[in-house]
Amino acid sequence: MLKENSKEEFLQLIQENKGIIFRICNSYCRNKNDREDLAQEIIYQLWKSGQSFDNEHRFSTWMYRVALNVAISFYRKEKSSNAFMPLTDNLAELSDKNETNDEMEEKINLLQQFINELKELDKALMILHLDARSYSEIAEVLGITETNVATKLSRIKDKLKEKFNQKLLTTNN
């Protein structure tokens, strides 16, 4: 449990785990304003749910549960305005500030595009997997069995490989 009125402790934990918020906001919102709104909503809900945090569990696992629940609810409400925006828009924004090789950029673009096309729950599963969370942790966050996690991930990754291979073929031709 987070101590009452312990804003400093709370903000420090948020700061240490801010990557989770970045990843989730960017995967569930295509629009900058929506991302800001969702980030605020997630932090507010984390603060409000602080009493339910059990110190025996990892903070990041609890944070994933709250943040993904908020993001999925937010996404479902805002779905109509969440029409797919080409990721190149985002990458252009990123490229101005970072020098990376084209190949990696292409792969990142493809991966993000693939994640954006996934259904809400599959998206949550993939985000957790890409963050190198164990099957048991993913199962705990999502509320499904480890076998189910393994089956679903295998299917999603097969589709992803297919997408990457198709892209490679197109590039080679």
Place this chain on the structure above:
Amino acid sequence: MNDLELQAIWQSYDKKLEEARLLNLQSWALNLQCFEALQKQKATSKLKSLINLKAFIAFLGIVWVAFLSFLVYHSLELSKIFFVVSVSAIIIVNIIAIVVYITHIVWLKQINNSDNIVSTQQKLARLQTSTMWITRILFLQTPFHTTWFISFKMFAHASVGAWMFQICITLFFTWIAIWLYRNISYKNMDKKWFRILFSSSEWTSVVKAIDFIKEIEDFKKDSVS
């Protein structure tokens, strides 16, 4: 492509996200004053306003039931038997709807974002579809709205044609009420009549929630097929 390659791509993306500051998270999340303001601004969350709305509707329902009960209590005589029976049936249906509303308020209070995703999202989607179940229950009172005004005087004075008309109307509304009660279900959401009945914008979110419940059920399945 293996898991490590995939995670390497994700980490590169992660790093770029953070460096590019697509979210202005650091600047405002670390600002305590801003955080305080946010708390006040969000003091009445959407969930809380939904609880208040449901509580208000339940309160109106209780007032309506109390009023009808008052009328029934002061009409307890054989000559007003149709009125007493019909209004009592309407009261029972309304009491059921009020109980459902109160149950939803309890469910809303139980929703906890720190529970697992499937359970929380399922509860939220079920609540959104609750409007449909209440509508289904309330349809059951329709035939009684066609009988409460019948009196013994009507037996003596009304023509055969008038009685035939009355019987047809009551039977029709009885049939439609039972049929709607049995058929308003997410299993029929793809049927044309269902789409027409629930086509207004306020029902769109309900229909979407039904779709999402189906999606959650599929997601929970362990099947390897």
